[in-house]
Amino acid sequence: MKSPMKLIPNLLILCLFLSPWSGATAQDNGVMAHMPEPLTNNAVASLVIAGQPYLYSFSGLGPGKTFADISSAAYDYNLATKSWRRLPDVPGGKNRLASIAVGLGSRIYIFGGYTVSSDGGEISTPEVYTYDPANNEYEFLAPIPVAVDDTVAIPFADHLIYLISGWHDDGNVDLVQIYDVTTNSWSIGTPFPGMPVFGHAGGIIENCMVIADGVGVLGEKNGRRIFGIINDVWKGCIDPDDPTKITWVSLGKHPGAGRYRMAAVGAKNQVIFAGGSDNPYNFNGIGYNGEPSEPSDEVFAFEFEAGIFRELGTKPLATMDHRGLLKIGDRYITLGGMTRGQVVSDLVIAFTILN
Numbered sequence: 001m002k003s004p005m006k007l008i009p010n011l012l013i014l015c016l017f018l019s020p021w022s023g024a025t026a027q028d029n030g031v032m033a034h035m036p037e038p039l040t041n042n043a044v045a046s047l048v049i050a051g052q053p054y055l056y057s058f059s060g061l062g063p064g065k066t067f068a069d070i071s072s073a074a075y076d077y078n079l080a081t082k083s084w085r086r087l088p089d090v091p092g093g094k095n096r097l098a099s100i101a102v103g104l105g106s107r108i109y110i111f112g113g114y115t116v117s118s119d120g121g122e123i124s125t126p127e128v129y130t131y132d133p134a135n136n137e138y139e140f141l142a143p144i145p146v147a148v149d150d151t152v153a154i155p156f157a158d159h160l161i162y163l164i165s166g167w168h169d170d171g172n173v174d175l176v177q178i179y180d181v182t183t184n185s186w187s188i189g190t191p192f193p194g195m196p197v198f199g200h201a202g203g204i205i206e207n208c209m210v211i212a213d214g215v216g217v218l219g220e221k222n223g224r225r226i227f228g229i230i231n232d233v234w235k236g237c238i239d240p241d242d243p244t245k246i247t248w249v250s251l252g253k254h255p256g257a258g259r260y261r262m263a264a265v266g267a268k269n270q271v272i273f274a275g276g277s278d279n280p281y282n283f284n285g286i287g288y289n290g291e292p293s294e295p296s297d298e299v300f301a302f303e304f305e306a307g308i309f310r311e312l313g314t315k316p317l318a319t320m321d322h323r324g325l326l327k328i329g330d331r332y333i334t335l336g337g338m339t340r341g342q343v344v345s346d347l348v349i350a351f352t353i354l355n
Contacts, residue, residue: 030316032333033348036075036084038063039336040321040344041261041283043101045108046328049133052080053328055348056087056103056131057335058110059096063344065284067116070095076133077348079328091138092127097283098149098198100323102161104181107132109141109161111179114149116283124149124169128179142184146175150198150261154209160243164202164211164236165192172196172217176246190246194234199280201259201273203266203325208237210251210271210302213258215280227280227288231258233302233309254309255300260293263325263334270301272312272332272353277320285321285342294340295320299351315351 035057042060046053055077062069072095074087090096096113103109108131114124126147129138144163151166163177174196176189192211200214211234218228231253239245259276266272281293297318300311319337326333331350339345 029331029350029352031347032331032350033077033082033084035077035336035346035348036086037071037073038344038346039071039073040338041097042071042323042336043099043110043113044322044324044326044335045101045103046326046333047103047106047108047133049106052078054078054133055326055328055333055335056101056108058101058108058131059090059099059113060336061097061283061344065342065344067118067120070097070116072096074131087131088136088138091129091140092125094125096125096149098167098323100151100153100163102153102155104155104161105158106134107181109153109179109181111153111161111163112144112148112151112166114167122169124167130181142179142186144179145177145186145188146173148173148175148177150200150214152200152202152211154202154204156204156207156209156238156243157240162189162209162238164209165194165196165198165200165214167198172198178244187244189238189244190236190248192234192236193248194232194250195230197230199260200230201262201264201276201322203264203271205266205269205271205304207240208235208304209266210235212254212264212273212302213260213262213276215260229258229260229278229280235302251302251309254302255311256298257296259296261321261323263319263322263337265325265327265332267327267332268353269305270303270310272299272301272325274299274315274325274332274351275319275322275334275337285338292342293320294318295338299353301353312353316349317347319345319347319349
């Protein structure tokens with residue numbers, strides 16, 4: 001196992017890790033910035049406004065990792081000026097975990113999540129909000145037909161957002177729920193054919209998305225659910241003439257262990273996956289099996305042209321508990337998350353992919 005790397009802000013550290021059969025690799029850029037506060041499981045997105053790129057973080061969990069540390073805080077980061085701004089809190093009066101955010105057009109769309117009560121009860125939330133940077137305000141939108149948390153959100157055709165599978169109150173669903181930003185309405189797509197999961201990851205290139213891994217319910221023992229990582233990857237191609245029709249094809253298993261809460265994004269004719277953990281866990285980072293979960297630093301991709309998985313080496317720091325991977329220029333970026341020892345992080349980590 002590679003020993004932990006000492007992180008030096010604003011220093012470019014060049015470390016190339018090549019697998020024998022990889023045609024690309026992750027280049028280690030390191031710490032890009034520090035968030036105003038440590039947050040994990042935060043919904044993240046990006047936009048380019050007036051030519052300047054911005055990163056966004058909504059809600060999440062603070063360092064105490066209890067229900068009382070669930071946050072409704074929101075921030076943006078201007079990469080040009082290297083400055084953070086506190087935004088109005090995510091509305092609704094209920095702090096959420098496992099929400100998902102998408103930047104589309106000139107706005108951010110924030111979907112679902114779940115609330116946690118003092119007695120540990122968890123409820124999936126159907127709320128959908130849009131955040132408009134132009135007026136620094138939120139708007140409540142049509143709620144998700146079936147509330148989900150720990151889902152994957154996939155944008156398509158500049159006006160549709162697909163929520164793939166996820167957890168609903170007491171079990172995973174195979175639903176594909178499609179939100180149209182132009183009509184503020186929902187439709188249902190061809191169901192996800194794999195085992196329904198939560199905490200999975202995915203991205204899209206043109207009209208084809210790749211959805212990987214997550215956690216499934218494997219059964220029950222002594223009246224308690226048994227959760228397990230699912231190493232299973234599916235490609236779903238959307239019919240442009242009828243966006244509710246999706247042709248799903250199994251891609252089998254990717255290299256290495258299956259993972260929970262990776263960061264992912266589609267770019268350069270491939271969907272890139274980074275980080276995550278091979279031990280499914282509750283929001284405090286402790287596995288459902290009672291063992292502390294630890295993050296991965298591995299990066300891999302599914303390449304559409306070759307139709308194969310490629311191991312891309314490692315990212316600068318092992319992290320887990322992500323809600324998305326952001327791409328700005330040639331950099332891939334994670335905001336917050338958990339580092340080794342289940343430490344809630346304030347680090348903004350960047351890396352590049354060398355082809």
